[in-house]
Amino acid sequence: xxAPARALGRASAVGLVALSSACFSGSFASGRPxxxxxxxxxxxxxxxxxxxxxxxxxxxxxxxxxGATTLGESTSSGASTSPAPETTGDxxxxxxxxxxxxxxxxxxxxxxxxxxxxxxxxxxxxxxxxFGSQVFDQVGSWHLGxxxxxxxxxxxxxxxxxxxxxxxxxxxxxxxxxxxRPYFDEQSEFDLLSFGCFVPHSVGGSIEQPMRSLLExxxxxxxxxxxxxxxxxxxxALLVVIIITDEDDDPAALDGQGYDGSPGDPQxxxxxxxxxxxxxxxxxxxxxxxxxxxxxxxxPWMLPESKSESTDGGVLSIGAxxxxxxxxxxxxxxxxxxxxxxxxxxxxxxxxxxxxSEIVYDACEDYDPxxxxxxxxxxxxx
Numbered sequence: 408x409x410a411p412a413r414a415l416g417r418a419s420a421v422g423l424v425a426l427s428s429a430c431f432s433g434s435f436a437s438g439r440p441x442x443x444x445x446x447x448x449x450x451x452x453x454x455x456x457x458x459x460x461x462x463x464x465x466x467x468x469x470x471x472x473x474g475a476t477t478l479g480e481s482t483s484s485g486a487s488t489s490p491a492p493e494t495t496g497d498x499x500x501x502x503x504x505x506x507x508x509x510x511x512x513x514x515x516x517x518x519x520x521x522x523x524x525x526x527x528x529x530x531x532x533x534x535x536x537x538f539g540s541q542v543f544d545q546v547g548s549w550h551l552g553x554x555x556x557x558x559x560x561x562x563x564x565x566x567x568x569x570x571x572x573x574x575x576x577x578x579x580x581x582x583x584x585x586x587x588r589p590y591f592d593e594q595s596e597f598d599l600l601s602f603g604c605f606v607p608h609s610v611g612g613s614i615e616q617p618m619r620s621l622l623e624x625x626x627x628x629x630x631x632x633x634x635x636x637x638x639x640x641x642x643x644a645l646l647v648v649i650i651i652t653d654e655d656d657d658p659a660a661l662d663g664q665g666y667d668g669s670p671g672d673p674q675x676x677x678x679x680x681x682x683x684x685x686x687x688x689x690x691x692x693x694x695x696x697x698x699x700x701x702x703x704x705x706x707p708w709m710l711p712e713s714k715s716e717s718t719d720g721g722v723l724s725i726g727a728x729x730x731x732x733x734x735x736x737x738x739x740x741x742x743x744x745x746x747x748x749x750x751x752x753x754x755x756x757x758x759x760x761x762x763x764s765e766i767v768y769d770a771c772e773d774y775d776p777x778x779x780x781x782x783x784x785x786x787x788x789x
Contacts (some may be wrong), residue, residue, distance in 0.1 A: 508644035514521030516652035554592030570623025619669035686780025
């Protein structure tokens with residue numbers, strides 16, 4: 408059972424919290440409309456109606472330029488950022504919606520090395536809200552939650568496990584009110600203030616197991632009524648996964664620091680998810696920000712002799728390890744259902760724009776929840 412919300416013992420800015428040295432800082436509220444300093448989180452002040460006195464900037468309408476690759480297909484240029492075209496409904500089900508149900512899961516690496524991407528990750532929430540909303544507004548029912556690559560200490564005690572959705576339940580009344588259902592849905596206030604409740608500001612360990620967290624987050628145990636994820640994952644919904652990590656999910660023998668990754672291998676991960684989706688391969692969509700081939704990467708993985716991920720003082724640029732095994736898992740998905748870009752990119756706006764406006768939009772439009780295969784079996788645990 409999830410620990411009940413209780414009287415909070417410490418003061419904090421209401422809801423708007425962020426990863427500090429590991430990912431987000433309070434500065435990601437910059438430009439948010441406000442009436443008082445408390446609306447702007449712990450670091451910024453309300454100046455002339457906007458946090459930090461910064462007027463909000465509209466999303467760019469220029470084409471993407473980073474040349475991110477769609478696995479299974481190739482693209483030579485980015486997609487337009489114009490809103491997805493209107494639809495008359497799913498021809499398969501007769502629904503007036505683009506598709507009826509979508510579950511969006513963000514799997515975020517919270518290890519110390521992720522601190523080097525701080526300036527790019529502070530805009531992540533805003534990009535998801537801006538570009539994701541173009542699809543969500545045309546979906547009958549949607550869920551969006553965040554889990555971490557390692558177990559999370561800020562969760563209630565019973566939910567400090569892999570795959571539990573993150574909720575900073577002690578960060579104020581707003582966040583405490585979300586503890587029993589730690590994710591957005593179509594009835595939620597989908598804004599930065601609420602988003603902060605689901606993005607922990609504490610640093611986790613150096614052991615990344617994003618695929619374990621992904622699989623556990625879809626388990627019946629965590630999604631049972633009253634459990635940590637409380638109905639987040641739905642068998643008949645399109646599952647959209649976003650993986651953000653600067654290290655691969657590999658076994659200790661291949662890991663530069665000697666840490667064990669997620670149990671199993673890419674084939675097992677895919678088969679397990681496929682079983683959870685009742686054999687409907689088209690129910691799976693995955694986007695990822697990963698490290699690149701070290702021979703061509705602009706930020707190759709460079710660990711010091713101590714194998715420490717510390718980037719204190721900006722002296723050491725660790726870079727990103729090539730996401731070999733995560734890419735192998737994504738290669739198993741249907742063509743057009745996997746999309747990867749580099750975590751080294753100067754901005755992730757193009758990634759989110761293309762992922763939502765093309766990959767997710769098309770998968771949602773074509774999704775048939777009845778196209779199941781009851782013969783698909785649950786793979787044996789590794």
